[in-house]
Amino acid sequence: MTDSPSKRGAASRKAAPVTPGGESGAPRLGVLLVGMGAISTTLVAGVAAVRQGLARPYGALTQLALMPPEGGRGPQVPLAEYLHLTKLDDIVFGGWDINPGTAYDLAAASGVLEPQLLQAVRPALDAIQPMPGIHDPRYLRRTEGKRVKAETNKFEQAAALRADIRDFKKRHNTGQIVVMWCGSTEVFLPVGPAHQSVRIFETAMRENEPTIAPSMIYAYAALQEGCSFVNATPTLTVDLPVMKELAEKNGCPISGKDLKTGQTLLKTILAPGIRQRMLGLAGWFSTNILGNGDGATLDDPAAFRSKEESKLSALGHILQPELYPELYGKLSHVVKINYYPPRGDNKESWDNIDIVGWLGYPMQIKVNFLCRDSILAAPLLLDLALLSAAAQRGGESGVLEWLGFYFKSPQTLQGKPEHDLAVQYTRLQDAFRALAPKLEKPQPAKVSGARTVRV
């Protein structure tokens, strides 16, 4: 079932220029987070806590996973060594937000981490003053943009974001930059005529075309500056012909959509087992209560529609009702998210799964997951940043389909995505094996005198 590396995406192989500069000799990596809310600040604070020896990076393959030897013989090698990944010490964080405050203020407001841990990493968070963002109330209807760029024309907004990226690169002496869209979920928007090519998109931006959402302007700016781009949210953002064209042209890896963290992660672990056992499935009812900023945004039905699209797609693919209409042809699949402030970031999800066994006898499975949204999301962001950067160093560009392991609605070059977690994991490992020979161990290099604020 796994694709050969040569077939994987049409990720083209162009060598990206890389500037060395990190303490370990690896290129220093800039990670620019668009939207410094719960998931972003939990990533930044978490990396600082791990660097300070205060906590462990559970959930991050790049920090803990071992690479099994090929053919089953020989020692297991840490993935970080196998791919010569950037060390945590060599990551510099920055970002944009439309709300005021330092990363510390925004982390404290998100209420994910305990005050004691936040205090311990406060210097790292206080050092990050997010840059003013761009906001369009048509795409985020329940939030006011309090700290936004003065430019009102979309092309000029992109130019201002590009200048921010260049300035960050210079100030922090980074070799590579990964931009990650972690902003609030934008209202649902299908692919339209303005998204078809770079030429059309640029003209449309100059004309302030309404179907160009803020997240797309960030993506355009990032790709024009040669950055990798990760879409952690359900919105289209880089899943557009224009962005695929730009990513190929400028040697940038792109990936998305929507981090596979809680309920969907469990769904893509359980559903393949049910199908492999040829058990029938009459219904799957999923509901959640969530009280963080994401929950408040998703309380808007237009924003929830984006999330619903990404949450619903997995089951159909895994169960293959077109092959097994008797078992899965009449499945009733319902997903709901309720905004419930008392729970904050500590989401609770319930799944009621109506399965059908031998002779048509019905049975039920109940799953009750008491999770922590941003605690699940942060390690995925770390992996995606480090792996995207490694892929770019290895000369890969365009859609990195092999990162589908991390997403609810994996972006593909064309065709339908794979959702089965086990298959996604095998593809990920195949991709690591294909990438490793293209990555040389970086040579220690002299760092120039640029002042660097690091977490």
Ligand SMILES: NC(=O)c1ccc[n+]([C@@H]2O[C@H](COP(=O)([O-])OP(=O)(O)OC[C@H]3O[C@@H](n4cnc5c(N)ncnc54)[C@H](O)[C@@H]3O)[C@@H](O)[C@H]2O)c1
């Ligand atoms: N938490 C999870 O487990 C999880 C999982 C998958 C996906 N996501 C997605 O990640 C995104 C962020 O989630 P969160 O929990 O951090 O939300 P959040 O509400 O805490 O943070 C979002 C931040 O984005 C900022 N923002 C909004 N629009 C912006 C813009 N145009 N430019 C710059 N900043 C902007 C907001 O001011 C806010 O600080 C959401 O889209 C969510 O659906 C989260």
